[in-house]
Amino acid sequence: xxxxxxxxxxxxxxxxxxxxxxxxxxxxxxxxxxxxxxxxxxxxxxxxxxxxxxxxxxxxxxxxxxxxxxxxxxxxxxxxxxxxxxxxxxxxxxxxxxxxxxxxxxxxxxxxxxxxxxxxxxxxxxxxxxxxxxxxxxxxxxxxxxxxxx
Amino acid sequence: xxxxxxxxxxxxxxxxxxxxxxxxxxxxxxxxxxxxxxxxxxxxxxxxxxxxxxxxxxxxxxxxxxxxxxxxxxxxxxxxxxxxxxxxxxxxxxxxxxxxxxxxxxxxxxxxxxxxxxxxxxxxxxxxxxxxxxxxxxxxxxxxxxxxxx
DNA sequence: CTATAGCGTACCAATTCGGTACCAATTAAG
DNA sequence: CTTAATTGGTACCGAATTGGTACGCTATAG
Numbered sequence: 001x002x003x004x005x006x007x008x009x010x011x012x013x014x015x016x017x018x019x020x021x022x023x024x025x026x027x028x029x030x031x032x033x034x035x036x037x038x039x040x041x042x043x044x045x046x047x048x049x050x051x052x053x054x055x056x057x058x059x060x061x062x063x064x065x066x067x068x069x070x071x072x073x074x075x076x077x078x079x080x081x082x083x084x085x086x087x088x089x090x091x092x093x094x095x096x097x098x099x100x101x102x103x104x105x106x107x108x109x110x111x112x113x114x115x116x117x118x119x120x121x122x123x124x125x126x127x128x129x130x131x132x133x134x135x136x137x138x139x140x141x142x143x144x145x146x147x148x149x150x
Numbered sequence: 151x152x153x154x155x156x157x158x159x160x161x162x163x164x165x166x167x168x169x170x171x172x173x174x175x176x177x178x179x180x181x182x183x184x185x186x187x188x189x190x191x192x193x194x195x196x197x198x199x200x201x202x203x204x205x206x207x208x209x210x211x212x213x214x215x216x217x218x219x220x221x222x223x224x225x226x227x228x229x230x231x232x233x234x235x236x237x238x239x240x241x242x243x244x245x246x247x248x249x250x251x252x253x254x255x256x257x258x259x260x261x262x263x264x265x266x267x268x269x270x271x272x273x274x275x276x277x278x279x280x281x282x283x284x285x286x287x288x289x290x291x292x293x294x295x296x297x298x299x300x
Numbered sequence: 301c302t303a304t305a306g307c308g309t310a311c312c313a314a315t316t317c318g319g320t321a322c323c324a325a326t327t328a329a330g
Numbered sequence: 331c332t333t334a335a336t337t338g339g340t341a342c343c344g345a346a347t348t349g350g351t352a353c354g355c356t357a358t359a360g
Contacts, residue, residue: 003153003268004239006349016257023354029307047307060358061304076264076280089154107166107280114226117271120151121264156318177336190320210327211335212336 004078004080010037011083018055018072018126025064047081053134063138067127076130077122080100087119154230158221160187162226162280168205169277171223184209184221195233202232217277226280228274237269 017035018026026034032042042117046065050057056068067074081087167185168176176184182192196215200207206218217224231237240261 002238002240004350005347012257029305041349043306043348050306057306059306059356061302061306062359063305065306088152090152090159094333107162110280111206112276114271114275117274118268121267121271122269125260125264130260147351166319179336188319191318193337198335207337208327209325209335209337211357212328213326213336215337 001048005084007045008080008084008103010041011079013037013051013138014042014045015049015054015067015074016127016130019074020131022067022071025066027064030096031065048083049079052078053067054078054082069132071128072126074127075123076125076127079127082083087115087122089118103127106126154236157191157195158234160191161199161229163187164195164199164282165199165204165217166193166277167244168215168217170225170281171295172217175208175216176258177214181215194218198207198233199229204228204232221278221281222276224277225273226275226277229277230272237265237267237272239268 013035014031014037017031028043028046029039031046032039035042046055049055052066054068054074056063057063057065058100077087163185164187167181173237178193178196179189181196185192196205196207199205200215204218204224205215207213207215215261227237
């Protein structure tokens with residue numbers, strides 16, 4: 001199951017790539033080429049990121065995009081939120097009023113708690129951290145049938 | 151932004167309702183009426199839950215569904231996984247091979263870590279915990295502009 | 301003044317998803 | 331033994347969301 005939208009996923013890739021060279025100013029097309037993503041899509045993503053204030057855009061000839069802040073101060077949660085809007089696991093956690101069983105549904109407050117946990121997980125990782133390859137997180141398959149292969 | 155699919159959300163509602171009276175055996179139609187959800191949809195959800203071994207189904211006349219285990223031993227993560235499949239935030243975290251930039255993408259291992267954090271957040275909450283209304287979680291908006299209101 | 305490049309909007313296409321219907325399998329009741 | 335009730339499975343449809351594109355506008359450098 002995919003929880004994040006493709007666009008948000010791409011957004012993290014783009015932002016991380018930008019974070020790799022914070023000084024460089026790249027055009028949307030050049031950036032798209034470097035990350036091997038469609039140009040128009042990358043342009044859309046960059047606009048969203050600029051709108052959220054995560055990247056700064058310079059218009060006109062010799063324009064381009066650049067990270068607005070230090071990569072250490074931008075979290076994955078911010079990038080995702082910039083593209084997909086508020087993070088929420090269920091309908092009712094975003095639009096409270098639209099659930100007809102609001103009054104007798106005892107699960108809602110718990111969803112809020114889970115939401116915060118997820119958001120915290122995304123907020124805890126900065127773009128800078130996404131770049132460090134040293135932290136090699138062991139990939140653990142859901143069901144390891146043959147532990148001998150390890 | 152909604153991260154969970156509606157079906158998974160409904161699944162938690164259905165499972166939680168079942169957990170409220172673990173002894174009772176309910177038909178899919180009766181359960182659907184009680185939670186005010188379409189019957190066919192609830193039937194589909196129950197089938198998925200039964201497939202995952204979370205509920206036991208009794209076929210034939212006077213049949214119905216019932217929770218297979220103690221509500222304390224069933225987590226929200228299990229319910230979600232039963233309906234939506236594996237939990238994963240990005241494409242590459244589910245199907246590793248399909249990403250063409252697998253080799254030079256430094257962010258993948260970090261996604262795995264985030265995935266685990268999210269899964270942990272969902273696994274930490276049992277159906278039993280979803281029922282307890284006492285735990286009133288304070289709703290904290292994403293950006294608190296006026297801290298004075300606190 | 302012209303070329304370049306971001307800005308905004310609108311639009312199109314397609315994948316996915318929620319929902320429904322149907323038929324087979326199974327079991328209890330009469 | 332027959333009938334009714336109920337789950338199991340599959341297939342299908344409609345719709346909503348989303349990924350992607352195109353076009354016209356604005357702004358800046360040379």
